[in-house]
Amino acid sequence: MSLRVDRVELLRRYERRLQLMVPADPEYLKVLPLFSGVPEKARLKVVEKVRKYIHLVEFAAGDTILREGDYGDSAYYLLEGAVEVVVSPAVASASGIRPQVRGGAHVPAAQRPGARPEARGMLGRPQGTGGTVILSDFPGEIVPGGRKLLEPGEIFGELSALSRYPVSANVRAESVVKVMQIRLPGLRMLMASSKEFKKFLDSRYRARALALHLRHVPILSALDDKFIDRLTETAELVSFEPGQVIVQEGAPADAFFLVRGGYVKVGVHTGSTELAVTYLRRGDYAGEAALLLDEAWPFTLQALEHVELVKISKQDFQAITNQYPKVEEELWREAVERLRRRGAATRSPISSEYVRMAMDTGLIHGESVLLIDLSTCTRCDECVRGCADAHGGQPKFIREGIKYRNWLVPTACYQCTDPVCIMDCPTGAITREVGTLEVTINEPTCIGCSNCAERCPWGNIVMVETSEKRPDGKTVELATKCDLCLTRPQGPACVQMCPHGSAVRISFKDLDRVTATLR
Amino acid sequence: MKAVPVPTRASLALRPKQPVNLLLTAAVSAILVLAYLVSAYVSPWSPKRGLGLVFGFLAALLFVFEMLYPARRPKARPFFTARNWIQAHVYLGVVAMLAVVIHAGFSWPHGAFGWWLLLLSAWTTATGLAGVGLQKWIPAALAEGLRVEALYERIPELLEKLLAEADALMEDASDVLERFYRSEVRDALSKVRPSWSYLMDVRGGRDRALEPFRRMAQFVDPEEKEKLEDLTSLYTEKMELDAQYSLQGILRRWLVLHVPPAGLLMALLLIHVFGWVWY
Numbered sequence: 001m002s003l004r005v006d007r008v009e010l011l012r013r014y015e016r017r018l019q020l021m022v023p024a025d026p027e028y029l030k031v032l033p034l035f036s037g038v039p040e041k042a043r044l045k046v047v048e049k050v051r052k053y054i055h056l057v058e059f060a061a062g063d064t065i066l067r068e069g070d071y072g073d074s075a076y077y078l079l080e081g082a083v084e085v086v087v088s089p090a091v092a093s094a095s096g097i098r099p100q101v102r103g104g105a106h107v108p109a110a111q112r113p114g115a116r117p118e119a120r121g122m123l124g125r126p127q128g129t130g131g132t133v134i135l136s137d138f139p140g141e142i143v144p145g146g147r148k149l150l151e152p153g154e155i156f157g158e159l160s161a162l163s164r165y166p167v168s169a170n171v172r173a174e175s176v177v178k179v180m181q182i183r184l185p186g187l188r189m190l191m192a193s194s195k196e197f198k199k200f201l202d203s204r205y206r207a208r209a210l211a212l213h214l215r216h217v218p219i220l221s222a223l224d225d226k227f228i229d230r231l232t233e234t235a236e237l238v239s240f241e242p243g244q245v246i247v248q249e250g251a252p253a254d255a256f257f258l259v260r261g262g263y264v265k266v267g268v269h270t271g272s273t274e275l276a277v278t279y280l281r282r283g284d285y286a287g288e289a290a291l292l293l294d295e296a297w298p299f300t301l302q303a304l305e306h307v308e309l310v311k312i313s314k315q316d317f318q319a320i321t322n323q324y325p326k327v328e329e330e331l332w333r334e335a336v337e338r339l340r341r342r343g344a345a346t347r348s349p350i351s352s353e354y355v356r357m358a359m360d361t362g363l364i365h366g367e368s369v370l371l372i373d374l375s376t377c378t379r380c381d382e383c384v385r386g387c388a389d390a391h392g393g394q395p396k397f398i399r400e401g402i403k404y405r406n407w408l409v410p411t412a413c414y415q416c417t418d419p420v421c422i423m424d425c426p427t428g429a430i431t432r433e434v435g436t437l438e439v440t441i442n443e444p445t446c447i448g449c450s451n452c453a454e455r456c457p458w459g460n461i462v463m464v465e466t467s468e469k470r471p472d473g474k475t476v477e478l479a480t481k482c483d484l485c486l487t488r489p490q491g492p493a494c495v496q497m498c499p500h501g502s503a504v505r506i507s508f509k510d511l512d513r514v515t516a517t518l519r
Numbered sequence: 520m521k522a523v524p525v526p527t528r529a530s531l532a533l534r535p536k537q538p539v540n541l542l543l544t545a546a547v548s549a550i551l552v553l554a555y556l557v558s559a560y561v562s563p564w565s566p567k568r569g570l571g572l573v574f575g576f577l578a579a580l581l582f583v584f585e586m587l588y589p590a591r592r593p594k595a596r597p598f599f600t601a602r603n604w605i606q607a608h609v610y611l612g613v614v615a616m617l618a619v620v621i622h623a624g625f626s627w628p629h630g631a632f633g634w635w636l637l638l639l640s641a642w643t644t645a646t647g648l649a650g651v652g653l654q655k656w657i658p659a660a661l662a663e664g665l666r667v668e669a670l671y672e673r674i675p676e677l678l679e680k681l682l683a684e685a686d687a688l689m690e691d692a693s694d695v696l697e698r699f700y701r702s703e704v705r706d707a708l709s710k711v712r713p714s715w716s717y718l719m720d721v722r723g724g725r726d727r728a729l730e731p732f733r734r735m736a737q738f739v740d741p742e743e744k745e746k747l748e749d750l751t752s753l754y755t756e757k758m759e760l761d762a763q764y765s766l767q768g769i770l771r772r773w774l775v776l777h778v779p780p781a782g783l784l785m786a787l788l789l790i791h792v793f794g795w796v797w798y
Contacts, residue, residue, distance in 0.1 A: 375662035378654045379671060379767050382601060389592055400670055406662040497592075499605040500654070501536070 008471060011447040014426040024054040024180060032180075033153070034077060037196025046193045053186025059173040066157055066171040069433065073184045073423035075158035078150055081177035085156070086147045087169040149174060158201055159209055161187060162308060163261040164282065164418040166432075188306060191239070202237045210235065210310065217258060217285060219330050223320065236311040240303035249300040253290030256317045259283065261418075262307035263364060267300045268346055275352035277345040278511060279304065279364055281417060289335035291317050292328075299342070304359060341511070351515040357404055358508040362458055366414025367437050368484060368505045370397065370494060371517070375406040377502040386497025387482075394464065396482045397494065407518060412494070413460045413482040415439055421452035421461055421481075430479075440483045448477045456481075532655040537606055544610040548617050555621045564624040567795070574622040575795075578640075579788055581615035586785055609651055616644040636791060639784040646777040653773055657718070657766045664721035667759040671767040674760050675711060681760075682708050685753050688746060696743055696750075699735050704750065708757050713765040721762045728758060 026047045029035060038046045056079070059065055066072060068088060150156060150171075160167045161184050182190070191198040210232045214220050223231075237260075240246055246257070249269055264280040277299060280286055290297055291314060321328040345351050358364045372383070381399065388395040397412030419439045422430045429445040430452055432438065441452075453461040461481045468476035484505075485492045495503045508514055535541040551574075558570040565571045584607075591604040619640045628634050661668075669677055685708055689700045707728075716723050732751045739747050 373662075374668060375659045376655075377658050378770050379658070380770070385592070386601075400673075403666075403668045408668060497601045499591075499601040501602045502658075 010427050010445060011449075011470075014447055014449060024051050024056055026051055029054065032077075034155075034180075034190070034197065035194070037194035037200075038190075042193065046189070050182075050186045050189045050193075053183040053189070055181045057179050057181050059177045059179070061173055061175050061177075063173045063177075064170065064428070065173060065177070065179065066160075066167045066169070067428050068168065068170045069166045069431065070428060071164060071419055071422045071432070072157050072160040072167050073420070075161055075182045075187050076156050076171075077180040077182060078152050078154045078156070079178045079180055080152060082149045082151055082174040083156075083177055083179075084147055084149055084172050084174045085169050086172070158187060159205060162201070162205075163209070165261075188239075205237060206232050206235075210237075213260070213310070214258070217283070219285075219288070219327060219334060220320075222324055222327050222330075227320070227323065231312060231316060234313065234316055236313070238309050238311050240307045240309070242303055242305050244303045246301040246303060246307070246309070247287075247297045249298065250296050253287060253295065253297050254314050256285065256287040256291060256312040256314075257301070258285045258310040258312070260308035260310055263304040263359075264307055264309075265300075265302045265304050265359060267302060268298070268342065269300070270346055270349075274300070275346060275349055276355040276359060277342050277352060278355060279359060279509075281364070281509070288317075288331045289338060292321070292331060292335055304364075345511075348515070350519070351511060354508070354514050354518055355511065358514075361402055361404070361409070363409065363414065363508050365416040365418065365457075367417055367507055368415045369508065370410055370412040370482070370492075371504050371506055372399070372408040372410060372498075373406060373502040373504070374403070374408050376500045377408070377498075378500060380499070382497045382499055383494040383503050386493035387485075390485050390488050390493040394480065396480055397460075398462070405518070411458075411460055411462075413439065413456075414458060415482075415484065421456050424451040424455050426451065438484045438486050439481070440486060441479055441481060443478060446478045448479065450477070450479065452479050452481075529656075531659060532652050540606050540610050544613055547614060551614070551617060551621060555625075559624070566622050566624060571622060571624065574618050578615050578618035578622055579792060581611050581618060582640075582785065582788055585612050585615060586781065609647065612644055612647050616640055632787070632791070636784070636787055639780055639787065643777060643781045643784055646773070646780070650773050650777055653769060657770055660718075660721045661763065661766055665759045665762060667756055667763065669760060669763050671764065671771070674764045674767075677760060678708070678711055678757065681753055681757055685750060688749055688753070692746055693740065693743055696735070696739055696747065699731075700750065703731050704754060708754065711764050712761050713768055714761065715765070715769075717762040717765045718769065721766070725755070725758055729755070 026044065029047045029051060030043050035043055035047060059081075065076060065083060156171060157167065159165065191201060211228050214223070214228055214231055214235075220228075236255075240262075246264065247253075247255075249267070259280050259282055261282055264284075264286070266277045266279060266286065267274045268277050269275075280301075286299075286301060287297075321331065345355075363369050379399075384395045384397070384399055387397060397410050399408070399410050401411045402409040415437050416439070419430070419432060422432065422439065426449060427445045427447055429442045429447075431440060431442065448463065450463050453463050461479050463477040464480045466476050466478055470476055482492075490496050492505060495505055504517055506514060506517060554570060555564070555574070558564065562569070566575055588604065588608050591601050619637065623633070623637065628637050682705070685700070685705070689697055692700065714724075729751060732747065732754065736744065736747060
């Protein structure tokens, strides 16, 4: 039986979808309940601003609208027809985490037969993105393996888009369906202009996801259900725009912050300059040390991009420490470790320079960034040849890119924490299995639309000509990118094939290793 | 607080990447020499029998292993990293040379064939070690001394772009600046100029080459100063590309001195072994 996918048919369906995707008419939008929370005077203005992010899309019966495990960047407002939500048993399991083990480079070396310990260091984050939480975008009453029909007026996909968590279920069109696709910027604008809409989305986040989110913060995992319920009611959901200061160094510490989405810079003033000590991303938290010591904020938190945070008040935090001595103990341990790191960072401003460089260049988004030490690299291109050998003769990266001091950041996929390339893939050819590191392109279902290549902010996806021809005679170009040599048990060939040990893979979250490596 | 001395590039080039391997090689070499001394003391040394023959075999085996270096590629290589391979290639190459010398009993060969074998072994080992030195010296020089990094194959293309950029910059320049560009700069920008001198100093000759630009600064109008600065930076970039091209070229071409003689050595080695078996 042939498993070959008809690329031409996939392309035809995609082009048909594009034709059916039309910008929304402002007159049509302003009467929708979605905009009812926007004050009447400002409504038309808001609609005009938001409409470029809103499209009316039609799906045929059976079409997939959202795929489980994909990263979404849109919310869908159902206008006509019905959609079926199917939650697989693995996703809906009590823990909310799926097993992370899959054959390939991300698997910690010790778990792979015949793997060598040094392979562990190749990836920067050997644990992969393990522990990835899947938040439910859908009503909690859907049982594992069960299904539910959503009808006109329902909204779905918004949690995944706002928090950049993988989508928790498959959504298929049950009949011919008309939906309003609201892209992330539009969703944020709507939330900023309509208190009612923000309240509505926040309440859904509270009801469907916050408890699970809190349980997956390691230091809060010991809290009982009752306490978690209390936090889900009292915690504040706040968002900040790029550059906005969240807390100012020296101001009284009044809350504990948990990052829901986006990146936050942690800066400390030394003399007349501010040193970037580290950064926080999804799942990270801040404020425990200041609250435990009952002192002012020892650092400034600043949003690097649009940031969504969960704010737990000082009173709630103190209730946690009073009620759960073990949690308090853990918090003290964590606080001491962080103080140690912050002290090290302020003593050695060089590490701060690395953090700033990583922020400026976008390397903080990478889970596994390839770096080449130019002071030892003999430009022999063995890394590129190794890559080509591992991928049927086609290298997946280019030994050209940003130069920082003695280091080259080649044009190779960073395996971003929030892979935006996945969001715009019309056939679902780009995927990242939940809990793993590699973002991969499934060649048979790639139709060469180049959405991913255009969307990748770092230019790390390249369109490569193939020998295939389209019906119109044009050469088929397919997207190609580094997949961390997923099928190669020894790990990424670029690192292993470098005769001088000049190629390393690193995550900038692991600042100790970054400092030790880049020194 | 005591300042940590910054190592010179020469000392870095001489410093082994894996000191353990150097120590191990030194220890093995000492044992081999000791074995020779003991054996030569006990009975007269001959390359055709006893330990002399063993050393001959050892040298031949090691040279065969050295020739297997291309097998490090992923498809053919089931074990170890490329780094392990190159370390083994370098250190076992030195041991192979020592084994040849011991095999000959630390004496000069008698016939022309023996001389060829000895000289080719010495040449291959020497060029290999020189290559190791270059592979340490040049990357450090490129990384420390230059701002520009470019792929060797793309340098001519990048130069063409630089030239086009400079031409565009000079399009509406004043007569003085335009004449200076045509007579002194354009030709130098138009083609890559490799030089061995970059081996000693990657920024060598820069001050002298930029001197006309500095002199020119007094003849251009204040509003054209920026244009001249842009032209200077394009020229500087071109010199950096020249240095990249020269040094990356050396990194590629030194293998010509190493690989073909090594192939010839293998052929002669085969004849040597067959000769011994036959007679």
